[in-house]
Amino acid sequence: MRKFFKNVLYSGIQDRLAPEDQVKLLFINSIIFFGLLVLTFFGVRDLSHGDMVLGGVTLAISSVVLALFFLIRVTKTIQIGAWFLPFLMFGFFTFLTASGGANSTVVLWILVYPIFVVFLIGSFWGSVFAAVFLAVQALLLFVPGLSPAAAVELEFKTRLIGVYAIVFTFSLAFEIIRLQAQKELTRTASELAGAKVQTDGILNTVTEGIFLLNPDLTIGDQHSHSLKAMVGKDDLTGRSFLEELRGRISEKDYAAAKDYLDMFFLPDPPWHLMEEINPLSETTITGPDGLPHHMTFSFRSVELSTGRRVLGTVRDVTESFELNRKLKEEEDRSARQMKHLFQIIHVKPELLLQFLQDADQEITAVNRHLKDQKTDPSQLIEELFQAVHAVKGNAALVGLSAFAARVHALENMVAAFREKKPLWQDFLEMTVQLSLIQAELTEIRELLGRMSAFQRGIEASSADQDLLLLALEKAIDQLGTDTKLAVDLDISEFQPHLIPEKHRKLIKDVLVQLVRNSYAHGLEHPSERKTAGKPGRPRIRVATTPAGPLLKLAYWDDGRGIAPEALSRVFEAGFSTAASVGLHAGRGVGLSLVKQRVETAGGRLSLRSVQGKGVAFDITLPLS
Amino acid sequence: MRILIVDDSRIMRNIVKNTLKSLRYPEDVFLEAPDGQVAWQILEAQEITLLLVDWNMPTLNGLELVKKLRANAKHQKLPIIMITSEAAKYNVIEAVKAGVSDYLVKPVTEKGLEEKIRRVLDRRPS
């Protein structure tokens, strides 16, 4: 029903019109309907009084007005109505005035003209029409003989004009003011709409949950979209913030949060502390997906025109928290292992292994008793005490004092239950503590295992990748760099693995000494070699030859060799062919010492040399 | 100036005193009490500038003392710093709710105590 009336009054076109024009249309249609009513009434009445002319015209006008109604509906614009009516009324009222007669009050109709016309066609044209209309009416009223209206009483006529003027003035004023107010309203509305678009844009995009809390800690209607996602609910306005949290955080946190948020609304909150004591600054919440999320909340107070509110911001930092937690885990684990390592280092390895084995046995034994549900409690306590006491004692003996202290704590616990009868919970506590000790023993064992694996690795590598060779190559490298003389090393027939373990160090030292000597005395620079007709780079060759129960090792270089007169004195202590004492030669200690050591090991060292061609050292060592 | 230090542990009181001394507070400004009851009596009898109080004490604990003080018009504005090992957030909030001016978690550092004292005394209405 309402819809029908609305349709009729707005001519079905309210959606196409600006608010201003909607009002205008309403006005037009009201005039039309009211006018129809009045015109029909008066027309019929005049006809029944026998006044055919007046009645006929009136009724004619009413049909025009009716037609206008439909015309507006059909053309879907109000301009027709807005302009047609002033003209129509102009004509009709003038007709009324002119035909009115001396005592006619029908002339009073002119008073409504300025109101209608100013509103229908605006202040400017309305004024124009109203003014022209007034002029015409004035003519009709005051010019004698022009119309029967001129016969109207003078006082009446003047008053009429006066009232018209007032009505006109006020209509104009009213219209102008109304228009201004309308403009202002439209402008404000569009500004607000623009601002809202921006705010909505922000609230819909931020990843943080942002919201305002009222003094009763309910959530305000402006909040960010992300908040909805974080809580898992679409409709948060007016909901109690704390109730939303309640199921998802611990009771303690809930109580603290309530106290904290209430503090914001006290008359004198301790502002300097508020930031520090936020209980929700970092908290784990069960999200709508059922998984734990790590969230940070921060709260600030804001003073709005409507009063104080609390601005809340919440961010989901689960990822970074997880990362930090993993890092902390790693740190803690490393710290624990370091602690254990430190303890272990002070302990003799064989002792430690023994201890671990014994401790394992003790714990397994007492565990058997625990598993066997038939054991009488006081006996169980006794077994526990014995086992723990033993482990503690052994740990202390072996030197694991920190660990022993922890076991001691358990021992005290068990001892106390020798007097008092233990309840089931007490057994649980003791078992838990025992499990922690067993875990620590496992950790120590694993650490030890890794250390021995490391050790084995070292030994394996020293067997495979020959240290001897490494040392030799390193020495040549170093000397080559120091003397700026590169050398070709031939080890194609060198088999270091043939050298027995006990001689390795000796051989290494010997070879290194011989190389030093070569560099210091024998090897020549390329220019000198060219003159001597030797290949550009000096050569060193090392070879092994097994010879039954002996091992022969040969060292050979193609340097300057040794002069015959020096040859016999080479192994004398203090003898040196070097011109001066340097880093690598000159003290005359090396070769004599080498010979001595080889002989002490049960071997022989001999030397051959051709001056200008090179030297060859032969070393023989017993294999067994 | 008078600073009242309240803690049931003599060692703890000494630590606080020493920290204050290293912040150049002279010996004669210190007063001590081993529990809340004695502290209350001192506070009623003398003009105290600053109260440093522990939470867990016999007879009358720190929290109760603070509540009692704030309920009394005479001690409304007294600067109170709670020095305690209770670190959990909900404990802190409880203390703030009771009316402490600031809160410091043990162990006490020079810097920490200095900062809190400054904050609390600077804010005192003149």
Place this chain on the structure above:
Amino acid sequence: MNIRYITPFIEAVEGAFDQMFQLQPQALTPYLVKKEEILDWDISGIIGIAGEARGLVVLSFPADLAQELTAVLTGQAKDTMDEDVTDTVGELVNIIAGNAKKGLEEFRLLISLPSIVQGHHHQVTWPSGPVPIITIPFSTSRGHFSLSVGLENIITT
């Protein structure tokens, strides 16, 4: 591993058995378990724990108890480990996990959705490293089951 982490589970077990089956399980002496040990049960519900401590809580049942409990709920006797049995055990473990959750919240411990493992001599994958594991055996008028807890304290501060 801390006794305070275990107690909520024990209470949850007692509550669930009472409400669902009108049984009052008796907790027997707890004992230690090594990681590699193979459990002697037919079906287990495994609940993961994360947070301040990390590890597993495992509820293990023999076939006949599992079947009997299923019979109580479905009204039909069971003689095989069929879907109903798996569902019953699953449901039971879910309820226990849910009830235990409340008691663990204040320790910043979180529980995962339980999973069910079946088959005689099945093995449970405990977390890596030296984890203390204890087992609490329970006895009821209809059979035995066990609650095993393997928890490693992560953040010691």
